[in-house]
Amino acid sequence: MASVSLSGIVKRFDRTVVVHGIDLDIADGEFVVLVGPSGCGKSTTLRMIAGLEDLTAGQIRIGERVVDRLEPKDRNIAMVFQNYAIYPHMTVRKNIAFGLRMAKLPKPEEDRRVREAAEILGLVDLLERRPSQLSGGQRQRVAIGRAMVRNPAVFLFDEPLSNLDAQLRAQMRLEIKKLHQTLGTTVVYVTHDQVEAMTLADRIVVMRDGRIEQVGAPTELYRRPASMFVARFIGSPSMNMIPGVIAEGVGAVGLDGVGTVSGLGELENASAGRRVFLGVRPDDLRVATEAGGGPLSLEARVGVIEPLGPETLVYAEVGGRELVAKADGRISLRRGDVVRLVADVDELHVFDAETEVVLRR
Amino acid sequence: MIFGFDPSRDPRKILIWTLVALGGLVMIMPFAFMISTSLKGRGEVYDLRLVPLAPTLENYTYLFRETKFVRWFLNSFSIASISTISVLFFDSLAGYVLCKYRFKGRQVVFVAILSTLMIPTEMLVIPWYVMSKNMGWLDTYWGIMFPGMITGFGVFLMKQFFETVPDALIDAARIDGLGEFRIFWEVALPLVTPALSALAIFTFLGSWTAFLWPLIVTNSSSNYTVPVGLASFSGEFSTEWNMIMTGAAVATIPTLVVFILLQKYIIRGVILSGVKG
Numbered sequence: 001m002a003s004v005s006l007s008g009i010v011k012r013f014d015r016t017v018v019v020h021g022i023d024l025d026i027a028d029g030e031f032v033v034l035v036g037p038s039g040c041g042k043s044t045t046l047r048m049i050a051g052l053e054d055l056t057a058g059q060i061r062i063g064e065r066v067v068d069r070l071e072p073k074d075r076n077i078a079m080v081f082q083n084y085a086i087y088p089h090m091t092v093r094k095n096i097a098f099g100l101r102m103a104k105l106p107k108p109e110e111d112r113r114v115r116e117a118a119e120i121l122g123l124v125d126l127l128e129r130r131p132s133q134l135s136g137g138q139r140q141r142v143a144i145g146r147a148m149v150r151n152p153a154v155f156l157f158d159e160p161l162s163n164l165d166a167q168l169r170a171q172m173r174l175e176i177k178k179l180h181q182t183l184g185t186t187v188v189y190v191t192h193d194q195v196e197a198m199t200l201a202d203r204i205v206v207m208r209d210g211r212i213e214q215v216g217a218p219t220e221l222y223r224r225p226a227s228m229f230v231a232r233f234i235g236s237p238s239m240n241m242i243p244g245v246i247a248e249g250v251g252a253v254g255l256d257g258v259g260t261v262s263g264l265g266e267l268e269n270a271s272a273g274r275r276v277f278l279g280v281r282p283d284d285l286r287v288a289t290e291a292g293g294g295p296l297s298l299e300a301r302v303g304v305i306e307p308l309g310p311e312t313l314v315y316a317e318v319g320g321r322e323l324v325a326k327a328d329g330r331i332s333l334r335r336g337d338v339v340r341l342v343a344d345v346d347e348l349h350v351f352d353a354e355t356e357v358v359l360r361r
Numbered sequence: 362m363i364f365g366f367d368p369s370r371d372p373r374k375i376l377i378w379t380l381v382a383l384g385g386l387v388m389i390m391p392f393a394f395m396i397s398t399s400l401k402g403r404g405e406v407y408d409l410r411l412v413p414l415a416p417t418l419e420n421y422t423y424l425f426r427e428t429k430f431v432r433w434f435l436n437s438f439s440i441a442s443i444s445t446i447s448v449l450f451f452d453s454l455a456g457y458v459l460c461k462y463r464f465k466g467r468q469v470v471f472v473a474i475l476s477t478l479m480i481p482t483e484m485l486v487i488p489w490y491v492m493s494k495n496m497g498w499l500d501t502y503w504g505i506m507f508p509g510m511i512t513g514f515g516v517f518l519m520k521q522f523f524e525t526v527p528d529a530l531i532d533a534a535r536i537d538g539l540g541e542f543r544i545f546w547e548v549a550l551p552l553v554t555p556a557l558s559a560l561a562i563f564t565f566l567g568s569w570t571a572f573l574w575p576l577i578v579t580n581s582s583s584n585y586t587v588p589v590g591l592a593s594f595s596g597e598f599s600t601e602w603n604m605i606m607t608g609a610a611v612a613t614i615p616t617l618v619v620f621i622l623l624q625k626y627i628i629r630g631v632i633l634s635g636v637k638g
Contacts, residue, residue: 072538077536089552103538
């Protein structure tokens with residue numbers, strides 16, 4: 001096991017810079033998820049840690065060692081790929097043992113480790129099969145097994161669940177989490193799926209255009225997004241954004257065509273007249289049927305209703321803009337009903353419209 | 362779809378079936394005449410009946426005893442085998458590198474290799490000859506072989522096939538600790554065996570039937586390949602058709618063996634190369 005530390009890493013392909021100087025310290029045993037839309041540089045960053053891509057600048061340490069110049073095999077890492085990348089012409093056993101054979105491990109030790117991994121992953125009966133005879137989930141287990149037997153200091157996962165169907169994805173997600181709890185190995189995990197990021201991570205690193213947007217624990221990112229990008233990316237459905245302008249007086253924002261919200265307290269370097277977005281998560285937006293006070297209380301007309309069972313998503317129109325609220329599953333509403341959408345002051349976020357940075361956490 | 366149909370049901374299929382049968386007949390006629398002529402005595406050669414009046418094996422006895430046919434056969438066989446092995450190795454290596462590595466000038470190299478496909482053998486024969494003469498390769502096995510040791514077609518074919526090998530597999534092998542050559546040899550190559558089989562057949566048959574260049578580069582009859590040797594039965598004033606047909610009949614055997622051994626791959630390979638190419 002080992003910590004991983006990235007300092008100022010840059011990656012340039014020809015003339016395009018895909019990673020702009022990333023600094024990140026990952027503690028020993030930590031599960032860190034790099035998340036972001038495609039093309040944000042998360043996979044490239046992972047591949048640089050693995051040694052599959054050279055660094056243009058910067059330094060990577062795994063444990064105490066600087067590994068920039070080391071071959072992937074010498075970095076004491078193991079990687080699981082999106083399309084499994086198990087060798088189609090070898091049996092499951094050979095696939096899992098392949099790296100060990102390359103490392104010239106004694107045969108009894110090799111057998112022991114393969115058996116151990118196969119038992120943990122439920123592959124014992126499949127060891128003599130070929131990959132073509134396995135399902136997607138089984139193939140990904142083989143890939144994980146191949147990574148496990150190497151006893152790496154760091155596990156690298158590159159969108160390992162993207163090729164699986166929804167049900168299997170949830171199941172494998174749980175298995176990966178259990179595996180991490182059992183082995184306690186440091187994990188760096190790349191995904192574009194914010195649900196995976198939220199459920200798996202000790203810490204999430206949100207990336208955008210080759211830069212780190214925010215690093216933090218899942219709930220911290222959810223509760224205290226540092227920018228509009230993070231606010232929209234984390235959480236489903238996305239945070240509602242209502243455009244407005246900072247009004248005169250302390251902590252008041254005039255929302256375009258809807259009214260004014262006050263009591264927001266001190267806003268960071270905000271002057272009256274500045275364009276902002278008021279953000280509120282669907283789960284923080286309550287649906288009330290009678291008029292009531294509160295810093296945010298908007299009259300809305302119900303549009304689409306999506307019952308999910310335990311809760312219901314209510315899409316309602318406010319001043320020509322559609323907002324979504326997550327209401328209790330037992331709520332009874334109909335299209336066209338007039339309701340009030342209410343939120344507490346603690347649950348309101350204010351972002352600068354221009355810089356997209358948060359002004360109020 | 363042709364097999365297992367009931368002609369009484371669909372008259373269009375009767376037509377198709379007839380055309381296919383006729384086509385097959387046209388294909389097989391030269392072979393039938395080849396075998397038939399090889400079994401005819403000298404006097405009967407120009408009598409164009411399919412079944413010889415007095416079948417005899419004397420042509421075969423003569424071919425093996427009195428001519429250098431066995432030598433030519435071995436020449437052809439070793440040259441075709443060595444060329445095939447060389448082509449399989451170097452073409453797949455070059456194709457792999459062009460497909461899986463990013464380096465400056467990669468596209469230029471690939472286009473240069475492709476452009477060699479556009480130059481016909483007839484145009485290359487003279488520079489090859491001059492080169493062979495300067496290098497002292499005239500009338501040697503190497504002289505016959507060297508133009509076909511690496512082929513542009515094979516590089517192209519293999520490059521296209523290596524596209525089907527996922528990059529992640531190669532990355533996984535790197536992490537597993539394989540060196541670059543062993544990744545090629547142990548991971549990538551086993552995954553393109555259909556292409557290798559097809560390329561092996563194309564190359565072997567191409568080399569086996571090559572005529573123009575071996576004719577030009579060889580002088581002594583002991584260095585002839587089968588096609589050149591057979592051509593030598595055709596003199597200025599007469600042509601020994603029975604001997605040519607006998608030699609040709611024997612020369613067909615290796616191609617048949619190669620085809621039968623590898624046919625399931627060649628059909629797959631040709632289909633795949635159709636898709637990929």
